[in-house]
Every structure is written in structure tokens, then in C-alpha cells.
Amino acid sequence: MALLMPRIEITLSKIQYNAQFLCAFYGQKGIDLMGVSKAVLGNPLVAEAMILGGVKFIADSRIENIQRMRAAGIFTQFVLLRTPLSQAESVIQNADISLNTELRTIKELSHYAVQHNKTHQIIVMAELGDLREGVLPKDLSQFIKDAEALPSIQIVGIGCNLACYGGIKPDNAKMRQLSELTHSIEKELRINLALISGGNSANYDWYTSAQDVGRINNLRLGESILLGYETAHRKTIPGLDTSAFKLVAEVIESKKKPSLPNGESCQDAFGNSPQYLDRGIHQRVIIALGIQDILVSGLSPLDDLEILGASSDHIILEDRSTNFPIGSEVTFGLTYGGLLAAMTSPFIKKHFIGCPDSVLPLIS
Numbered sequence: 001m002a003l004l005m006p007r008i009e010i011t012l013s014k015i016q017y018n019a020q021f022l023c024a025f026y027g028q029k030g031i032d033l034m035g036v037s038k039a040v041l042g043n044p045l046v047a048e049a050m051i052l053g054g055v056k057f058i059a060d061s062r063i064e065n066i067q068r069m070r071a072a073g074i075f076t077q078f079v080l081l082r083t084p085l086s087q088a089e090s091v092i093q094n095a096d097i098s099l100n101t102e103l104r105t106i107k108e109l110s111h112y113a114v115q116h117n118k119t120h121q122i123i124v125m126a127e128l129g130d131l132r133e134g135v136l137p138k139d140l141s142q143f144i145k146d147a148e149a150l151p152s153i154q155i156v157g158i159g160c161n162l163a164c165y166g167g168i169k170p171d172n173a174k175m176r177q178l179s180e181l182t183h184s185i186e187k188e189l190r191i192n193l194a195l196i197s198g199g200n201s202a203n204y205d206w207y208t209s210a211q212d213v214g215r216i217n218n219l220r221l222g223e224s225i226l227l228g229y230e231t232a233h234r235k236t237i238p239g240l241d242t243s244a245f246k247l248v249a250e251v252i253e254s255k256k257k258p259s260l261p262n263g264e265s266c267q268d269a270f271g272n273s274p275q276y277l278d279r280g281i282h283q284r285v286i287i288a289l290g291i292q293d294i295l296v297s298g299l300s301p302l303d304d305l306e307i308l309g310a311s312s313d314h315i316i317l318e319d320r321s322t323n324f325p326i327g328s329e330v331t332f333g334l335t336y337g338g339l340l341a342a343m344t345s346p347f348i349k350k351h352f353i354g355c356p357d358s359v360l361p362l363i364s
């Protein structure tokens with residue numbers, strides 16, 4: 001059978017290996033992991049590979065992705081990463097834990113938890129400077145006190161998220177602040193906070209240099225497990241596999257052409273007025289993949305090809321080695337943005353290596 005195109009090739013054993021490696025690595029100082037599945041749209045096989053690698057939770061920002069994994073028979077503790085509101089009932093039915101920052105939302109969750117006769121666990125997010133989600137530190141203890149008073153709600157911990165919106169580093173000072181907040185809230189409210197979730201794939205540098213991780217005992221990792229790098233500087237983590245995902249597309253035109261467009265200039269398909277470099281006559285290939293499918297800046301050709309530009313349905317490349325006739329395959333590595341887009345495009349086929357596509361081994 002000819003392989004479908006375009007396709008993303010996903011090597012599950014590499015994802016499992018990375019999860020295993022990171023569980024052992026962070027486990028040395030008492031930190032356990034949530035495997036974050038949002039970049040792969042909650043793909044059950046990827047979630048399963050993470051679980052086989054040892055992650056204690058699967059976390060996703062979309063409740064629909066969690067539903068998908070549940071429906072496929074994935075058995076684990078599910079965490080919803082984005083604070084919910086109108087989806088509160090579905091959150092109660094599908095997630096064990098959610099991250100929260102608004103009392104109004106927790107009241108909704110409480111309402112449906114009572115109705116469904118469930119206890120819902122909550123991690124309250126603290127705003128430590130990145131200015132995305134989070135309760136301000138000065139308001140945190142009153143917030144937790146009010147939330148704890150709601151029926152069928154259990155506050156299991158606090159967390160923070162850095163290096164996402166504001167580009168603020170999860171360093172020693174920030175992690176110490178989270179540990180100190182944990183202490184003071186426990187003392188003041190006489191409760192135990194069991195889960196202190198210090199951040200994401202950007203926490204690698206902090207962890208490697210920290211003598212003492214304080215109260216931090218959990219991280220939520222997507223990119224490092226899937227792509228093998230930390231995200232504060234996009235450095236490869238030594239020991240990890242960076243090739244679990246590859247994108248393959250088909251050459252649909254291959255010709256020697258001039259490198260400069262010819263005629264009166266006007267706007268391109270996206271309203272830009274592009275400028276081009278004169279490289280003389282060169283070998284140009286076009287692949288059947290475009291902006292509707294992929295974040296073009298998230299692709300890095302693994303062969304001697306250079307991306308010149310793209311439109312909705314085509315990417316144009318310079319073929320320096322003249323190795324890519326019509327019908328040949330072009331392979332790319334992916335950034336996080338590229339992975340996210342490729343997994344979301346209905347036109348890109350998901351091809352699993354190391355496991356038949358249609359058979360999902362049940363792990364429950």
C-alpha cells in the first residue's frame with residue numbers, strides 16, 4: 001500500500017523513551033510529571049506512550065481532547081489545563097483535576113460535582129509575573145479558603161505557569177516564591193497542599209541548577225516529551241530523542257526556473273508585497289502542502305532544500321542538490337507550532353510507526 005500524503009510520522013517508542021527518561025530525571029529530586037497532550041489533539045496512542053513511559057497524569061487544555069482519550073479507553077488521571085467556564089459539566093464528567101483562577105467557575109464546577117455525585121480536584125494557579133492565568137499572590141489564601149468551602153470541591157494544590165505569555169523565566173526566585181506561598185497558605189488555613197506544580201518544559205534549567213526544589217513536586221511537560229527540548233531557550237535536552245515527529249509531503253512540480261518573479265508587482269495572496277533575492281536560474285520544487293495545513297516557519301527541511309515561500313496550498317523550495325523529481329518525498333522536522341498545526345490539519349494523515357494505526361491496545 002502506498003503511504004498517504006501529506007503525512008505526519010509519529011514514532012511512539014521515541015515518545016515513550018522520552019517520557020521514561022524525563023520521569024527518571026525529574027524523579028531524582030521528587031518531581032513527578034503530567035504528560036501534556038494538547039499539541040497532539042489528545043491523540044490516544046501518544047497519551048498511551050506517555051503513560052507507558054511513566055507519567056502519572058495526562059493533561060490537556062481542551063476538554064474535547066480529554067473526552068477523546070477517555071472514549072479510546074485510556075485510563076489515567078486526567079487534568080484540564082485551561083480554566084473552564086461554560087464547559088463545567090463536561091469537566092466534572094471527564095476530568096479528575098482542573099486548573100482554576102476564578103471563584104465563579106469553581107462555583108459552577110461545585111454545582112455539577114454535587115449533581116453528578118463526584119469530588120472534583122482543583123489546582124489553583126498563582127500569578128507569578130508571566131501575566132497569563134493566575135490569582136495574585138496576595139489574594140491566594142482567601143481565594144483557597146472560599147473555594148474550599150464549596151461542596152464537592154477539593155483544593156489539592158497550587159501551581160504556576162511561566163514562559164508562556166510574558167516570557168518570564170521559571171528561575172530559583174519564582175520557584176522559591178511558589179514554595180513559600182505553599183507554606184504560608186498551609187499554615188494559615190491549616191490544610192495540606194499535596195500537589196505543587198511548578199511549570200512546564202521551560203523549567204529544565206531551573207531544575208538542573210537547583211540544589212533544592214523546595215515544595216515543587218510536579219511539572220506539566222508537553223514539548224520536552226514530544227520534541228526533546230526545553231523551552232526557555234529551545235535547547236535540546238541531552239539524552240532525549242528529537243525525532244519522534246516527521247512531516248512528509250509530495251513533490252508535485254520540479255522545474256528549473258528564474259528566482260525572480262517577472263511583471264508588474266502587486267500584493268500576494270495574503271496581502272503582503274514580497275521582495276525576492278535574485279539567485280539566477282535554479283531548481284524549484286513545489287510540494288502539496290500549504291498555509292492551510294501547516295505553520296510554514298515551523299518546518300525545517302531534513303534534506304538540502306530551502307523554503308522560499310508558501311501560499312494556501314503550496315510550499316515552494318529551492319532544491320540545491322537536484323534530488324527531488326516530481327513524485328519524490330520531502331521530509332521535515334517540526335517545531336511546536338509546526339506540530340500543533342500538522343496534528344490539527346484534517347488533510348495531514350497521522351501515520352504511527354511501531355503500532356498499527358487502527359488497533360489501540362487498551363491499557364485499563
Ligand SMILES: *Cc1c(COP(=O)(O)O)cnc(C)c1O
Pocket residue numbers: 036038061081082161199200201202220221222223224231
Ligand atoms: C501547554 C501547557 C503546558 C505544557 O507546556 P510545554 O511547553 O508543552 O511543556 C503546561 N502547563 C499549562 C498550563 C499549559 O497550558
